[in-house]
Amino acid sequence: MKYLHNCCVLAWIIYLLGQFIAAEIYSSTSQIKDELGRLRQDNTVSLLRQLLDSQERRLASMKRFVQSLDQLEGDMKDPEFNVHHPLDAYRFIKNHSVVYNDSVTNLLNELKTHEEEQDEITKLARKLTAFHKDDLLGAIQGLIRIQDVYGLETQDLADGNVRGLHRRKMTALECQDMMIVAFHSDLVDLALEWLEVALQRIEAGDDTITYTKILCKAAAVAFNVKYELTAAMLYEYVLERNPRSRYHRQKMKYYQGYNTQDVVRYPLPHEGFHKACQMTIENKNHIRREHVCMLLDNGHPLLRYQPAKVEVLSQDPYISVYHDCFNLEFLTKLIELAKPQIDRSKVGGKGNEYTAHFRTSKGLFLEFTNPLLKFYKYVGALTMLRHESFEQFQVANYGIGGHYEMHGDFLDSNEKDHKINNRIATFMIYLTDVEEGGATAFSKLDVSIAPEAGKAVFWYNLHPDGERNYLTAHGACPVISGDKWVGNIWIKEQGQEFTRPCKLDKNDLKWT
Template sequence: MCSCFTLFIVLYLLNMPDESFGEMFTSMLSVNQAVSAERKLIDHLIIYIEHEAQRLEDIKRFFSRVTSLHDGIYNEPSDPIANPIAAFKLVKRLKSEWLNVVHSTEAEENIKVLREDYRRMESSLPKLEDLRGAAHGLMRLQDVYNLHVESLVRGHFQQISDPVDFYKLSVSDMLSGDDCFLVGKVAYDLEDYYHSVLWFEEAVRLFRGTEWSPENEGTLEDALDHLAFSHFKTGNISHALSLSRELLLHDPMNRRVHFNVEKYEKLLNENLPATSSGLTLKRPDGIYLRTRNAYEQLCQTKGSQPKHFENPSLFCDYFTNGSPALFLQPIRREIISLQPYVVLFHGFVTQAEAKNIRKYAMPGLRRSVVASGMNQATAEYRISKSAWLKESAHEVVGKLDQRITLVTGLNVQPPYAEYLQVVNYGIGGHYEPHFDHATSDSSPLYRLKTGNRVATIMIYLSPVQAGGSTAFIYANFSVPVVQNAALFWWNLHKNGQGNVDTLHAGCPVIVGNKWGMFKNKNFHKVTCTAVTNIVHPKIIILSSSTHSPLVQILFKFFSYVQHNRTYTEEWWKPLLYILYFDLYNGCQWLLFFNILQKILFCLHPKKETHKSLELF
């Protein structure tokens, strides 16, 4: 019965259509939902076991009754068949009762019910793509954090260069030989023999020390076979030969293995190079090989970086940004770096706000995409799910927009900023080194005509026990996840050119469920052709996020005056004073005189007023 049920599960997963791609592995929320799905399967399995237990109890009772008859009445020295009642019951049992036991369909009915329950839940269960994605997640953690595979198999996160665990779990779980075989098989199918060797070796070690279970997909013979070929592909022919000979002890009639043994022996006799058993495995090159070492070193770094203690210009303070709204309740600011300018605002959101953001983002989570030429596509170097929230989604979105404006002085309303993007990372979820700003004219950002991304703010909505830091590759520092804090940096220089020092990455999450507003508010520098008629058709003013709230209020005030035709000389001088200190002292002289002259000429076209500009 058990093997029948297991066989069905395995065959179902193996024969799943390729086009049915699951993306459960890209989000820990989806993984949590899988936990709920398995609980339901457990409930169905309990019912199945109860029915099967009752069926077996009935069979045991029948067995007990029949054996007691043979031990009793049929074991009498006198002829047992002389008793007509006993003879009748014997005939009846053999003709009817034994038939019911042998040909009972109750077992088939029980397993049929379980299979139907399983099929009803199949849309919420992991797909083959999820199994592959989860395996890649383990290999990613192995690589980025330099973890020892054997310790990882035992449920520990121990680095090869450090005997102390990178992080200790309160409750750990171990991988079986079959688990290791499946991880190795994923790498093997991609011809990634570096990882397949390491994981198949663990599979062989564990299979040797345990008995095969019917729910296993792999066997010791399978692991030996795949490990031998993986060693052959990496040039370790002598070890491939040794493993193949061991495999023949378990499967002496396997012609293919006999052929491999002959081939390996011939290659060794020819004294071909790279046949030593002491070869060092070489890790395959990644997409970002040039920055890989720096990226991984930063991800492995815990806490603050040494540069934080060497630079006296870095400090912490209570920050108001000159805003009256923050005067009585300033925000805690930590200057992380000056080049690039990176700052961490502690306690930027409350627990309740973070919970609401996660709640309203959940239904809209979809696989995160990256720029691919002029289009967008999913990629292995970004494993997460994202959702976009408008201000109408919940009042907390509007509050966060206002808070971001207060601490940055930037206009975060569309079209000058993107909508709030909420991200949930998956198994080993990460985002490899990238720029937030566009580096090519073919970027979708330019196609949307929203301008390039000037700045980024990222808010951490959940704690992470290990991993998940934000690493700035060229600037050589990383920032660990700080729950409810917001990380802010400028992507562009003042001249509009991209700052290469903002190349950053989201390190893989080792332990935890990482939620963040990753790249959630991207402030756009609007091109000179993107103009808005603010006051009058004759007055064209650049609608840029660089305008302070004072200038924006001033524009609205002039618009009101023009509409009501109440312009007088008594109050325009204080307004010029505000404009003077906001733009003129900010060294934006050309914009100051251009805006001032056009506004005054339109609202009060007198020569005296126009000439007054020369005296200001």
């Protein structure tokens, strides 16, 4: 009865947790950090444990009261009991006027308190944080992305070693999670590596999952993603362990019945992006040889007494970095403005925005306010572009393995303003340092920039004649460790007619 009661209470709490979900927390490192801080100060679990202990004691008391009632009924069932006998009549009246009533009254009181405590448990359960299964999936995808982009060894990651950052080893069951996501990410070789590590863990005594179960799961996932031959091969290992299993033999024949070849996979188109990301974590700033450094005031009053430190990384397309232009107090203020309203970042044009697996971050557009007006004017002085043509300032925070695949900031041909008011340029500022990873990579140019608080990157998205410049395709490398916050402004063409007029000669590709 006690076991049944505990199971009911636990099932009830789990049900309540399912009703209060903080979705997509994996896509914001800052949100995870805030939640961790809250949980460290929270005593909800301790209070729940105390209430459950009290419930167990109360249940034991109620059980004793019921046992006393059982005893009274036993006396009345005695075949020698005779209501006409004065002693039996006396005991009958006493039991049902005192003992019986006391037991029932105490039982009802305990039951009432028991129900009140259940209400308290309900309130406490509502305070607990429960993450959606999409958060778990997103976190695993982030780990696989870090491993794939930066070429981390499976054995190192399984041993808790992420480029020298050590944590406890992963269990065989955790390795299975990685294997499944790798299969679904079309990284079959990586998936089989994770399977091999998991099997080694099991052979060494890991009991989080059995040898047969993980092989069956691997075969099923491989089959679902059209690797039928791989699935059949994996089931041969299952049969080696279970030679008499009729079920497993039939399953292997089912997989073998698909006489197709495993789908031919072609190399992903972003190999250059992976290379640029890897170079950046080794060299911090991987830039081309012709970069130029200078102090620049653009003849603007705001820069006259404190010229900007500019590093030109590329002339065609024009890409430059501004160093030490923004102080930590200002950067922190921007993050504080964004935090309360931050939401999953979307892609697509106005009215057609959607979340996507290739952009894992949370962000928002800040409203145009006086502090931002000063910032816009300063950016206008740095870029020599009119701030009246700036779009809203966008702030983003990247989560576990947070990244943004290769893309261009210019508007595509199917978007309304692409011909008459495209995005001529982008100004992006790093709001925080990042411990490792998270660079901005222009893989077609062999240029990448490591994030550093206060550093800003500026580039033109269009050729001087107004055509889109596809060499400006760039991406955000996955964050390995640290809290990455960035902000950016997209700058429109209209309003720049006199500051940056279009050039009529298509062969004149340089803005400067």
